[in-house]
Amino acid sequence: MKFEKNILCIGAGYVGGPTMAIIAYKCPQYKVTIVDINPTRIDAWNSDELPIYEPGLDEIIRATRGKNLFFTTDIQRSIRENDIIFVSVNTPTKTFGAGAGMAADLQYWEKTARQILQYSESSKIVIERSTLPVKTAQAMENILHNAHSSTFEVLSNPEFLAEGTAIKDLENPDRILIGSRETESGLKAREVLVEIYANWIPREKIITSNIWSSELSKITSNAFLAQRISSINAISALCEKTDADITEVARAVGMDRRIGDKYLNSSVGFGGSCFKKDILNLVYLCRQYGLNEVADYWEGVVKINQYQQERFTLNMLKAMFNTLADKKICLFGASFKANTSDTRESPALFITKKLIEEKAEVVITDPQALRNARVDLANIDGKISFIEDPYSAAAGCHAIAVITEWNMYKELDYQKIYDAMVKPAALFDGRNILDHVKCHKMGFNVYPIGKPSLTHF
Numbered sequence: 001m002k003f004e005k006n007i008l009c010i011g012a013g014y015v016g017g018p019t020m021a022i023i024a025y026k027c028p029q030y031k032v033t034i035v036d037i038n039p040t041r042i043d044a045w046n047s048d049e050l051p052i053y054e055p056g057l058d059e060i061i062r063a064t065r066g067k068n069l070f071f072t073t074d075i076q077r078s079i080r081e082n083d084i085i086f087v088s089v090n091t092p093t094k095t096f097g098a099g100a101g102m103a104a105d106l107q108y109w110e111k112t113a114r115q116i117l118q119y120s121e122s123s124k125i126v127i128e129r130s131t132l133p134v135k136t137a138q139a140m141e142n143i144l145h146n147a148h149s150s151t152f153e154v155l156s157n158p159e160f161l162a163e164g165t166a167i168k169d170l171e172n173p174d175r176i177l178i179g180s181r182e183t184e185s186g187l188k189a190r191e192v193l194v195e196i197y198a199n200w201i202p203r204e205k206i207i208t209s210n211i212w213s214s215e216l217s218k219i220t221s222n223a224f225l226a227q228r229i230s231s232i233n234a235i236s237a238l239c240e241k242t243d244a245d246i247t248e249v250a251r252a253v254g255m256d257r258r259i260g261d262k263y264l265n266s267s268v269g270f271g272g273s274c275f276k277k278d279i280l281n282l283v284y285l286c287r288q289y290g291l292n293e294v295a296d297y298w299e300g301v302v303k304i305n306q307y308q309q310e311r312f313t314l315n316m317l318k319a320m321f322n323t324l325a326d327k328k329i330c331l332f333g334a335s336f337k338a339n340t341s342d343t344r345e346s347p348a349l350f351i352t353k354k355l356i357e358e359k360a361e362v363v364i365t366d367p368q369a370l371r372n373a374r375v376d377l378a379n380i381d382g383k384i385s386f387i388e389d390p391y392s393a394a395a396g397c398h399a400i401a402v403i404t405e406w407n408m409y410k411e412l413d414y415q416k417i418y419d420a421m422v423k424p425a426a427l428f429d430g431r432n433i434l435d436h437v438k439c440h441k442m443g444f445n446v447y448p449i450g451k452p453s454l455t456h457f
Helices: 016-026 039-045 057-064 075-081 107-119 136-144 166-171 184-197 211-242 246-254 275-288 292-319 347-357 370-376 390-394 414-419 436-442
Strands: 005-010 030-035 069-072 084-087 124-128 152-156 176-180 206-210 328-332 361-365 384-386 399-402 426-429 445-448
Touching: 005 016, 005 075, 005 107, 016 030, 016 057, 016 069, 016 084, 016 166, 030 039, 030 075, 039 069, 057 166, 075 107, 084 107, 084 184, 107 124, 107 136, 124 136, 124 184, 136 152, 136 211, 152 184, 152 211, 176 184, 176 211, 184 206, 206 211, 211 246, 211 275, 211 292, 275 292, 292 347, 292 399, 292 426, 292 445, 328 347, 328 390, 347 361, 347 370, 361 370, 361 390, 370 384, 390 414, 414 436, 436 445
Parallel strands: 005 030, 005 084, 030 069, 084 124, 124 152, 176 206, 328 361, 328 399, 361 384, 399 426, 426 445
Antiparallel strands: 152 176
């Protein structure tokens, strides 16, 4: 079969995999290839057990794989044979050198740019899909402009996916943002990408801009969302001191049309690969431009998130008679949010490490993320076990801490769980998803976020 377009994505992670799967699914007339240097990951994409969990992704992969969606490790051939290249490689926070702990580590991105230059035998449209600092496209252009015969146009097409709803977000997005140089060739390349998305997305939802606005919009969007979470969590601490109820406060605030009710659920804190990384990147960028007051403002969002996780752990310590030594605590949830297997920056990891420091024994249960949690906590010296069944995991424990808002945790038989626990049994609801009064009547000492505790002493 001759395809109308040959599209490549470099990077088979949480962004590249779902994005390309949807393009292949919505555009059977295009050939879509995903390449990654990790053979284990590619083998998983070609198997019945995908490397990531995302609702609806399995069905999309089964419908397209081997037809117009292909996974490979052959990067040289893939670059040579494709004219439209999405770059979706990892851009973690630097752990070394200048900007360590804040700036984006762009080594994988730069290696990819050099590979595109090295293996290209024709002109390409190169699309930034990873979240990158503003002005990164200029560096990519500088690398690619060293080509002798080929020409390259660099576009910015940031993803606005929420893990757990990524397939829905791709099928029916709030907007698609495409940034380009506003030259004749840049605008022409931008229209090529517009036409791809226009196969299933209304044109009015496809926003175009200059390339720098596009790069900055992604980081700014994540910063605003994280700011709302930190804002409501900061108020939750005050609620606990004043006997106010954070749920009632959030409801009242959220009914203001100027504010809205999204991202106002108080919790143990945000996690994931984006919020903390992108905000710290924004902080570093502002400091580089001498905007120290702006940097301090955004850095405060991350500090409140850290404070919320530390506060949650200290509340556990205080509630359990100021010692956790030799006590068995079960964490309900390892993923940073429901409906994903992603454990990056998950509050569960931070809390586990803190509990181990207090000499507690930790049992972790999660329906999808135990494999990743085992890897993340492999080097922690302490008693940690991983049990998929929540009833078995909680049996014999002194306390349960709800870390992830999986729906299944709302539906468990908590009387059965309570009966199998060590008494007095504590329940720390880090997501405020349970019926606290009902659990208290069963016998639990209940400690919500931003609400008065319900105890029997």
